[in-house]
Amino acid sequence: MEYIAHPLVKPGTVEKRVYQLNLASAALKESSLVVLPTGLGKTIIALLVIVQRLGKGKILMLSPTKPLVEQHAAFFKSVLKLPEEQIITFTGSIPPAKRMEMWNGAKIIVSTPQVIENDLLSRRINIDCVAHITFDEAHRAVGNYAYVYIAERYFKEAADPLVLGITASPGSTVEKITDVCSNLNLTNIEVRDEYDDDIRPYVFEREIQWKIVNIPVELKGLNKLLTAVMDEKIKKLAELGTIMPRQKRITKTELLELQKRLQGQIRSFPNQQTYQSVSLVAEVFKISHAIELAETQGPDALLKYFKRLEHEANSKGGSKASKRLMEDVRVLKAIHELKNIDTSYPKIKMVGEIVEEELSHNPGSRIIVFTNYRDTSELLTNALNEIKDIKAVRFVGQANKYKDNGLTQRQQVAIIKDFKKGEYNTLVATSVAEEGLDIPATDLVVFYEPVPSEIRSIQRRGRTGRKHEGRIIVLAARGSRDEAYYWSSVHKERQMRKMIEEFRRDLKNISIKPSSQDAEAITLQQNNSTA
Numbered sequence: 001m002e003y004i005a006h007p008l009v010k011p012g013t014v015e016k017r018v019y020q021l022n023l024a025s026a027a028l029k030e031s032s033l034v035v036l037p038t039g040l041g042k043t044i045i046a047l048l049v050i051v052q053r054l055g056k057g058k059i060l061m062l063s064p065t066k067p068l069v070e071q072h073a074a075f076f077k078s079v080l081k082l083p084e085e086q087i088i089t090f091t092g093s094i095p096p097a098k099r100m101e102m103w104n105g106a107k108i109i110v111s112t113p114q115v116i117e118n119d120l121l122s123r124r125i126n127i128d129c130v131a132h133i134t135f136d137e138a139h140r141a142v143g144n145y146a147y148v149y150i151a152e153r154y155f156k157e158a159a160d161p162l163v164l165g166i167t168a169s170p171g172s173t174v175e176k177i178t179d180v181c182s183n184l185n186l187t188n189i190e191v192r193d194e195y196d197d198d199i200r201p202y203v204f205e206r207e208i209q210w211k212i213v214n215i216p217v218e219l220k221g222l223n224k225l226l227t228a229v230m231d232e233k234i235k236k237l238a239e240l241g242t243i244m245p246r247q248k249r250i251t252k253t254e255l256l257e258l259q260k261r262l263q264g265q266i267r268s269f270p271n272q273q274t275y276q277s278v279s280l281v282a283e284v285f286k287i288s289h290a291i292e293l294a295e296t297q298g299p300d301a302l303l304k305y306f307k308r309l310e311h312e313a314n315s316k317g318g319s320k321a322s323k324r325l326m327e328d329v330r331v332l333k334a335i336h337e338l339k340n341i342d343t344s345y346p347k348i349k350m351v352g353e354i355v356e357e358e359l360s361h362n363p364g365s366r367i368i369v370f371t372n373y374r375d376t377s378e379l380l381t382n383a384l385n386e387i388k389d390i391k392a393v394r395f396v397g398q399a400n401k402y403k404d405n406g407l408t409q410r411q412q413v414a415i416i417k418d419f420k421k422g423e424y425n426t427l428v429a430t431s432v433a434e435e436g437l438d439i440p441a442t443d444l445v446v447f448y449e450p451v452p453s454e455i456r457s458i459q460r461r462g463r464t465g466r467k468h469e470g471r472i473i474v475l476a477a478r479g480s481r482d483e484a485y486y487w488s489s490v491h492k493e494r495q496m497r498k499m500i501e502e503f504r505r506d507l508k509n510i511s512i513k514p515s516s517q518d519a520e521a522i523t524l525q526q527n528n529s530t531a
Contacts, residue, residue, distance in 0.1 A: 001015055002015070002016040003015060003016055004016050004048070006051050007081070008051045008054065008080055008081050008082070009047075009051060009079055009080065009081065010078075010079055010080070010081055013078065013079040014044060014047065014079055017041065017044075017198075017202065018198055019040075019192055019196070019198040019199055020041055020044050020045050020048060021048065022198070023036070023045045023190050023192070024045050024048035024049050024052075026188060026190050027045065027049050027164045027188075027190070028049055028052055028053075028162075029188075030162075030187050030188045031161070031162055031163045031164070031184070031185055031186045031187055031188070032164055032165070032186060032187075032188040032189065032190055033138060033165040033166075033167070033170065033177075033180065033181055033184070033186045033188070033189045033190070034164065034165065034166050034167075034190045035167060035168070035169075035170055035189065035190070035191045035192070036166070036168065036191075036192050037168055037192075037193060037194060037199075037203070038168045040192070040199065040202060040203070042136075042166040042167075042168075043072060043075060043136075043166075045164070045166065046061065046134040046136075046164055046166060047075075047076070047079065047080075049132060049134070049162075049164055050076075050108070050132060050134070051080075053131040053132040053162060054107060054108075054131070055131075056131035056132075056160065057129050057130055057131030057132075058103075058106065058107060058108070058109065058129050058130045058131060059107065059108045059109070059130070059131060059132050059133075059134075060109050060111070060116070060127075060130050060132070060133045060134070061076075061108065061109070061110045061111075061133075061134045061136065062110075062111060062112070062113045062116065062133065062134065062135050062136060062147065062150065063110065063111075063112065063136040063137065064112065064113070064136070064137050064140055065112065066091055066112060066398075066409045067409050067412050067413060068136065068137075069089050069090075069091070069110050069111060069112055070089060070409070070413065072110045072136070073087055073088070073089045073110040076108055076110070080108075082107060082108070085105070085106075086105070086106055086107040086108065087106070087107070087108045087110070088102050088106040088108070088109055088110070089109075089110050089111065090102070090103075090109055090110070090111035090112070090115045090116065090119075091111070091112065091115060092112075092114070092115055092118075096119070096122065096124055099115070099119060099124065099125075100119075100124045100125065103119075103124075103125045113145070113146035113147050113150055114146050116146070116150055117146040117149050117150055120149070120150065120153055126157070127150075127153055127154050127157050127158060128157040128158050128159065129158075130154065130158055130161075131158075131160070131162070132162050132163070132164070133150070133151070133154055133161075133162075133163045133164075134163070134164045134165075134166065135147050135151070135163060135164070135165045135166070135184055136166055137166075137167055138165030138166055138167045138170065138180055138184060139167045139169060139170045139176075139180060141165065141179075141180045141183045141184050142176070142179050142180065142183065147183065147184065148183045148184075151163060151183060151184045151185055155185050161185075163184055163185065163186065165180065165181075165184050165186055174502070177189075191501070207470075207471045207472070208471075208472045208473075208474070209471070209472070209473045209474070210473075210474045210476065210486070211350065211473060211474070211475050211476070212476055212477075212478050213346040213347050213350060213475060213476070213477055213478065214346065214477075214478050215294075215295055215477050215478065215479070215480060216341075216345070216346070218299075218337070218341045219294050219295070219298075219299065219341070221337070222294055222302075222334050222337060222338060222341075223291055223294050223295065225330045225331075225333060225334045225337075226287055226290055226291050226294065226330075226331070226334055227291060228330060229287050229325070229328055229330050229331060230249075230284055230287045230288060230291065233280050233283050233284045233287065234249075234250055234284060236280055237277060237280050237281070237284075240273055240276065240277055240280075241273075242258070242262070242273075242277040242280075243258065250284070252288065255281060255284060255285060255288070258281055259278070259281050259285075262274055262277055262278045262281065263278070266278065279320050279321050279324075280321075282319065282320075282321035283321040283324060283325055285321075286309065286321060286322065286325055287325060287331075289305070290302060290305060290306070292480075292481055293305055293373070295477050295480035295481060295482070296347075296449045296477050296480055296481060296482050297345070297347075297373060297375070297376050297449075298344075298345025298347065298348060298376075298379075299338055299341045299345060300345070300375075300379050301345075301373060301375045301376050301379060302338060303335070303338050303339065304375040305375065306331075306335050306338070308401075309322050309325060309326055310326055313325070313326040313327075347448060347449075347475050347477070348379065348380060348383050350475060351369055351380060351383075351384070351446060351448065351475070352383055352384060352386075352387050352390075354444075354446060354473055355367055355369070355384060355387070355390055355392075355426055355444075355446070356387050356388075356389070356390065358443065358444050358471075359389050359390065359425065360389075362443060363389070364422070364425075365425060365442075365443040365444060366419065366425060366426075366427075366442045366443055367425060367426045367427070367442060367443065367444045367445075367446070368426075368427045368428075368429055368442050368444075368445050368446070369384075369392075369426060369427070369428045369429070369445075369446045369448060370429055370430075370431075370445065370446065370447050370448060371428070371429075371430060371448035371449065372430065372431070372448075372449060372451065373430070374396050374401065374404055374430055375404075376448060377394050377395075377396055377428045377429070377430055378394060378404070380392070380428045380448065381393065381394040381428045384426055384428065389425075390425065390426055391423065391424045391425050391426065392424065392425075392426040392427075392428055393415055393418070393419065393424040393426070393427060393428065394428050394429075395407070395412065395415055395416075395427050395428065395429040395430070396429070396430045397430060397431075398412075415427075427442075442470065443470055443471065444470065444471045444472075444473070445470065445471070445472045445473075446472075446473045446474075446475070447472070447473070447474040447475060448475055449475065449476070449477075449482050449485070450474055450476055450482055450483075450485040450486035451485060474486060
C-alpha cells in the first residue's frame with residue numbers, strides 16, 4: 001500500500017488513492033462540489049486541499065453536527081504534523097470571548113455552521129484571513145441554512161477565497177444542484193461513483209433484496225376508521241374553500257405546501273376561516289401520520305404515538321388539533337381496538353430472523369437496522385435483544401422527546417466505539433447514522449422501511465460494501481406507502497445521477513479537468529512503504 005507523502009502529513013497515515021488526488025487537484029484550481037459515495041474518503045480529499053492552502057491562512061471545516069465536528073477534528077489531529085492546540089473545535093458551549101481567543105491562535109477550525117454564522121454576525125471573528133472552507137454534507141446549503149450566509153460573507157471579504165463542497169448526494173433535480181452550487185459559489189462539479197474505473201477497486205458488490213410483508217387484518221380495520229376521520233377533515237377544508245373538492249387523497253407534499261400558504265395568509269390577512277383551516281391541516285397531518293404508522297410500523301408504535309397525542313391534548317396550552325382528535329369517537333374506538341390487538345407486527349419478527357440468520361452464518365458480522373422512527377428503534381432494539389447472540393444497541397439523535405431522552409454526543413461516540421469493538425453487533429439507528437459519522441463498514445444493512453429521499457437512501461446504502469461484499473435488505477408493507485416511497489427513492493436517485501452528468505457536461509467548458517500529472521502536482525513525493 002502506498003501512502004501520501006507531504007511535509008504536513010504524518011508518514012504512513014493516509015493511503016494514496018489516485019481518484020482522491022485527482023479530485024483534490026481539481027478542487028485546488030477552483031471552488032468545487034465533489035460528489036462521492038459514502039465511505040470513499042471525502043474527508044481525505046478535503047485534507048489534501050487543506051495541506052496545500054494552509055500556508056495562505058486559516059482553514060475552516062464546517063460540519064452539520066457536533067459528533068461530525070469532533071470526528072473530523074480527531075482525524076486531522078491524528079494525521080497532521082501540527083500542534084494539537086492549532087486544530088480546534090468550535091461549539092456553542094464555548095463562551096464567545098473564549099472563541100475569539102481560540103480563533104486568533106488556531107490554524108484549523110472545525111465547527112458547526114451556526115456557531116460561525118453567529119460569530120460573524122456579532123463581529124467576533126474575521127473571515128478574510130481564511131484561506132479555505134470545506135462544507136461537509138454540502139447538500140444542506142439551501143434556503144436559510146448557515147452555510148449559505150457563511151459562503152456569501154467569505155466570497156465578499158476574503159482576498160483569495162476557495163471552497164470545497166463534499167457530499168454523497170446533492171439532490172435529484174437541476175434546481176437543487178444549481179441551488180447548492182450557486183449558494184456556495186461553486187463553479188465546478190466533480191462526480192465519481194462505483195462504476196468509475198478508478199473507484200471500482202475500492203468498492204465491493206452490494207446485493208439488494210426487497211422483502212414484502214402483509215399488513216395484519218386487524219390493522220387494516222383500524223386504518224379504515226382512521227381514514228374516515230381524515231377524509232372528513234379534508235372534506236371540511238374543501239367546504240371552507242381552502243382546497244378544491246378532490247377524488248384522490250391529499251399527499252404529504254400537498255399538505256406542506258397548503259400549510260405554508262395558510263401561514264402566509266395569516267401573516268398578511270388573518271381571519272377566522274384561515275385559522276380554522278390551519279387547525280384542520282394540523283389534524284390531517286396527525287391522522288395521516290397515524291395511518292402511516294399503522295401500515296408501516298405496527299400496533300405498538302401506533303399506540304405510543306396516540307399516547308403522545310393524548311399527553312399533548314391534556315397538556316396546558318396543548319394544540320387544539322390534538323384535543324379534537326382525542327375527542328373523536330372513531331379515534332377513541334381505534335385506540336381501544338389497538339390495545340386488544342395481540343398480533344406482533346410481521347416486520348419486527350422478520351428483522352429478528354434476518355439478523356439471527358446473518359449472525360449464524362457470520363458470527364463476527366456488524367449490522368445496521370435503519371428506521372425512520374424513534375419508537376420503532378426502541379421496539380426493535382428490545383425485540384432483537386431477546387434473541388440469542390444478538391447484541392443490539394439503539395442509536396438516536398440528541399433531542400429529548402416525551403418519555404424518550406435522546407443520546408448525548410458523548411453517548412453517541414461511546415456507542416460507535418463499542419460497535420467497532422464488537423461489544424454490540426447490531427446498531428438500530430434513526431437518521432442520525434446516515435450522514436458522515438465514522439461508523440465502521442457493515443456486512444448487512446436493513447431498511448425497516450424505505451425512505452422517499454434519494455439523499456437519505458444513498459447515505460444509508462453507503463454503510464455497507466466498503467471493505468468487502470455487503471447486503472442490503474429493504475422491508476416494505478404490501479399495498480402501503482412503503483412501496484410508493486421505495487419507488488420514489490429509486491426514481492429520484494436515477495434523476496439525480498442523470499442531472500449531475502448533464503450539469504457536469506454543461507460546465508465542461510469552464511471546468512479544468514485533472515489529469516494524472518495534476519494529481520502528482522499536489523503531493524508530489526511518493527512513499528512506497530507498504531502496510
